[in-house]
Amino acid sequence: MKKFSSVFRSFLVSYIVILIIPSIAGFISYRTSISVTEKLSIQNNVIQLQKSKELLERRMAEVEGFTRQLAINPDLSILMNEKSAGDQTNVYGIWKMLRSVLTFGQTNDFLQQFYIYLGNYNVILTPGSAYFRPEHYYDNFRYTDQTLAEWKQSILGKTHRSEIMPLRKFNNKGTATSVVTYMQSFPLDSFSGSSPAVAVVIIDEKTIANLLTGITDKYGGWTQISDANGETIASQGTGLPDMKALSKDPKFDPNQTSQFYDDDLVITIHSETNGWVYRSGIPRHVLLENANQIKFMTWTITGIALAIGLLVGLLLAYRNSVPIHKLVSVVKEQFGKVETADRNEYDFLHGNIAEMIRSSNQLESELHRQLPLIRDAFLKRLISGELQTREEIFAAASQANTGIYGHSGYVCILHVQGYTGMDSVEVLNELHAARLILKQALLDIAGFMLTTDWGSDRIVIVFASKEAETGNTLGRSEIAALLEQLSRQAFAEYRITFTAALGDHFGSETEVSVSYEQAKQTLEHALHADRKGVVWYDETSMESATYYYPLELELRLIGTIRAGETDEARRIVRSVLSLNTEQRELSVEMWQQLVGEVKGTLLKLLDQKTFMESGIFEQLKDRIIAIQAQDKRSFQTEIEDIADALCAVVVSRKNDSHTRTVDGIKAYIGEHFSDSELTLYRIAEQVERPEKYISQLFKEVTGSNLSDYLEQVRMEHAVSLLRENRYTVDEISSRVGYNSSHSFRRAFKRVTGVSPSSYRQIAEG
Template identity: 30%
Template sequence: MRSKLLIGRNPILIQYMLPYIAILLIPLSIGWITYEQTVHMVKEEVVKSNMTLLEQSKEILDRRLEEVENFAHQLMSDSKVVSFQYLKDPYKGSNTYRIVETRERLKAYKTSSNFIFNYYILFKNSNLVLSSNSTYKLVDFYEHFIQPQSSDYDSWYEHYLGRFHHREYLPAQPFQFSGNPYSMVTYIHSLGYPNYFNGVLMVLIQNEEIKNLFSGLDTSNGGWAYIADEQGKIISFVSNNQQVAPINFNGQLEQGVIERTLNGQEYMITYTTSKQNQWRYVVGQPSHIVLEKVHYLKEITMNFMFIALIVGLAVAAVLAYQNSRPIKKLVSMITERYEGRYSLSESGGTYGFIQNTLATLFKSNEELRNKIKEQVPVLRGILIENLIKGGFKTEKEIENILEHVGMSVHGRRYVVCILDLGPFDIVLNEDILNAMDEKRVMIKEILSYYLDGFGFIHDIDQDKIAILVALDLDDDEKCRVHVNQLLGQISEEIRHTLIFHPFFAVGGIYDQWLDISLSFVEAREVLHMRSKGINETILWINDLPNTGESYYYPVDLETRLMNFARAGAKEETLKLVQELYRVNFVEKHLSRAMLLLFLSELWGSVVKLVDQVNVAQTWEELRPFITGLRESEDPQILFSNIEHALVVMCEEVNQRKKSRNVQLIDSIIEFIQSRYINPDLCLSTISEKFQISEVYLSQFFKEQTGINFSDYLERIRMDRSKELLASTNMSVYEIATEVGYLSSNTFGRAFKRINGLSASAYRRSLDNPR
């Protein structure tokens, strides 16, 4: 009586009971289905499941292949790639620069997709292979990186470069890359035309990514699945025994199910065809395996049907009561929170009530997210990331970028702090990630409030935020005190608001923009040391114990050093080298053996630079220093030799760059003087002609001539117009057209603005001199 009364007074419990009762009726209904009907149903389900998965796999792969072909089209249409394929002597004169320039352009096409393993462009004329991060000769590329196990070099060369390929996919085959085996599907497309081609683009697609599309298919007990192209060649397959033969589908529809006898065994084969490229997606399963599942399903159903019926009602009552309690509490909490704003009866029941409430919350949350997005400009994020990670080569480059994006960094000194939000050593799911995102947004709001225009924040990891603080102080100790006070306030606010203890890793204080990345590297070193047992809320790089166990030459600093040297930034290179000297020779108490290891790695960077920038003359000049590195026993002398080598290299790079700049500006000026009468002449026209960006062209032109491009072009047109006004009887309209203006009004305004009088008045002044 009490339970009936409880159910009658609890509509939420009734709503939970009904689904359980409905579920209990399902086994009873299944028990009355005949065996033949069960067979038919299961077959349909297997076919439907297979077909659904095949269709999904087809759609996914079609999109991926379309991305590959679009990626390939963009890459082959690039002007640098088109120009490079005609290059026959890549190491002659300035052609070497074209190798570097083309490879730099390829970096813009670097993809983060796991589907594409890598891509390479094989050029016949230059006998080179280029990718986004490497350059090889064809034979070296074949022997050491991507050597198919089943062909020699001549066969490989003839297959790839001896004939024309048009959007061709090669079946999966074993490859060796850097000594490791891989299975790759290769997309190849020739550069050029069928009767005239100069190379081929080779995109390597990981076969495992394609095979993963079949992960939901049951290929056990003799089952298999494969993808075949329009000619019937198997591109990729999944099978336990590794033996799969293509099925002949002559006369069949584009998709369906057929039964075939293969090797004396009946198979049920499901297939579909891509309309995009006519590839077939096929899965085959032994028929008796499918029927075994039917028998097993029937047996299990009949055995447990009655047990489930008896126990089900009791379990349903208990589960319904337990599951309804949280919902009931939630409804009660919402009702109390909104003080009767929502009514359970007016909202269409329990779920309608919760749905209306959640809809309001979601709307508020979406508005909050949109406001947050508006406050985080993309350009500022990119700039801050490059500042802290050393993406710039010179101070001038940073100034130009800041001016271009309309952004200023106030302060005379800079320090980078890393806020550690972790540890996150749990399995991440969508709910946890959403909670982490909300937590990070709240922390960013706190940081923005306390930084108040004198700092910037940037996400560097899921659980770490970089903070760039600009300080308007001269003394290092005052800067340190100010930063400690600031981080202390932020830490206290985070503890109070989010109830967790943050950790701040702080790098060194520097007065140059280029050194901001050094501060970031030092802050990351602090994080590493903290993970070894140092437990502080705020920890500076100078507070770390000096163990002297190993030398200081992180990968980030090596990358920056090589970037500076390649750019010919002599002052920045020397400054970075002196920083390495200070840390390794002064601050750390390294053994002589450890110093020699450090110097050996530093010299290795110099050797790599000589090879990358192709400074053969510098290499001859540095040969005496190689002997010094082998014979000298004084690390100080070794370091001085390396420093001198870097200086010599920077000077030669600058000399080469200066020579190229003179040639380039002369060519640009000659181009302007020959085409200034064209009204459409602009920065875009010249940048397209000389294959350089408009931003760089504008900066380069002003640096070389001391005048803006637009002012220079206007000066040429004005000088020519004054010559025509003085020496001819041409009308003002004819002269305007002759010097590159679309209308006489535009010409007249420009002439008066520059010369102080109209064109007609200027001509009269020549006829009637005072």
């Protein structure tokens, strides 16, 4: 420890500082979170009371709307305007009126108990009953503090215009309760004295109080509604204070929305519609329960974190100082340098690492210098046919940081003339200089240089473009003009002459080697015939006694079909047949041997496990064996169809594998959606695939993101549990995989458009 105690102390002090800084920030965050939690709790209760107010006002508006409908009811108008003739009563009219009001109480719980008094008949109509003597109605339904005469005078005998009687004791068939009474006289323009008819809606206090249970059930405490005169409309909960004493207390501001009074948070909301006052009182300890939990958890976690942090700091300081000490020892041992007394370990390492960086930069410069050689090696592999599939070509091009600037074009071989048969050192130096001059001139003329040396007197050039060429002559004139200009410039300035041999057009990167082989044959023909200038492949006579089907071409066809590249496989087949039918004149025996070779290639492919396990193995095998060699066009069509079928098998197996993987993901999610620790990593581990792979695969197969699917599954189960109505929202959030009920509510509303509580109310309604 003595050798690296200074490093150990440096690390330990750093870790302690790291612990202190976030602890200070955490304390500030803690105080902020407590304040925000208190504000949110108050705000949530204000919103809850506001919602209760809006709901009650809406229900009272429905009651008022009910009386407006009665005012325009033709049956009621007839009954109000009829004059009683002794004991004669319009029984039919009363029966029709009873029918028309029967359904109101079935759709609105505020209208479950109401009656209509007709003064001319002295009759009271209720849903389903008619009392031809008000005394009979009074015997069953009456205010406990009102006599029959007072009731007739204050209720039946007066004119009312949307009047609301505050809370009063009421006897409902022997059951004591408290009710709020809404009264409206008819017609609506009645102003004084008695009116022909009166509609009276009796609303039980419990019905109104049910609208306030959301606050009292959650927080306890009390809620109270009073009219503009301070008379109670409804109340709910325990610990209700004396409202008159409360309003007179100077410590209480009746106009303030929220304030603490004694041990309760009192929330006050005034209605602009009818002047009612809505108040709720919530115990302080319940309101700040979340804040107190945060406080307790914060102090507990902070203390534990500091203790653990100190232990971890000691461990890390020791662990991290040991390798530095070892590194210093290794540097001393390897470089033979001795640490001076006035330099610490970091200064010593800094000096030596700086030297290593300089060496690394030199190495990087050397690698950049070698980059042309790497690109040259890529081009040599490409034209020699070592790269069989497009994937291999693209991968090799990426590693070499190059490409061929397109996928179609021509391969050209420049042969420097005048040095045949000479191999002295002086001649080789001259040839080297000539190749450099030609490549630089080509770069100056064409603006690109995709060339490689092939032997001492030859240069291979790949002319490629991004445009897809459709004919053998497209682009030939431009290439011929460029080579002619190069020839004139090289001869005029350096007295260098060359023969340019070009292969046939290639339509894909995989056919570059074919075009190169053709260019080689063209050059051999040109040298044999002593031809100068630019010579094209199709200008030479290619009579041959044998077919052209080299091993690299066969391997390229096999690799392409294994990769499932249908278009590329068709192109190779057409290239093989074109080389042997259009560019060569094969005998019948050679043609039959070529057909046998191609059939053998397909049978080699068919013996692989991928195709043997497919359902069309025997069918494809019979088709390959039955191929005939008489008609060259039908032979090409049959070979292309079989190649298509083999590629389709490869693609189908890939798709089946993808589908099985996605099905496995869905099954795993269906079994473990309730686990809050279910992550993309665990799903990827289950299906034995990388995380990024399964995310992209799921999106490709299903069209939706994996996270969205998991959320949808959880919401579907949440909807089912909400309909069962056996669990609270907090319990449901835990059962469907959410650690926080707040996160669950937010996700549920985002998916369904409504909150879980609202959805449950809709489902129950």
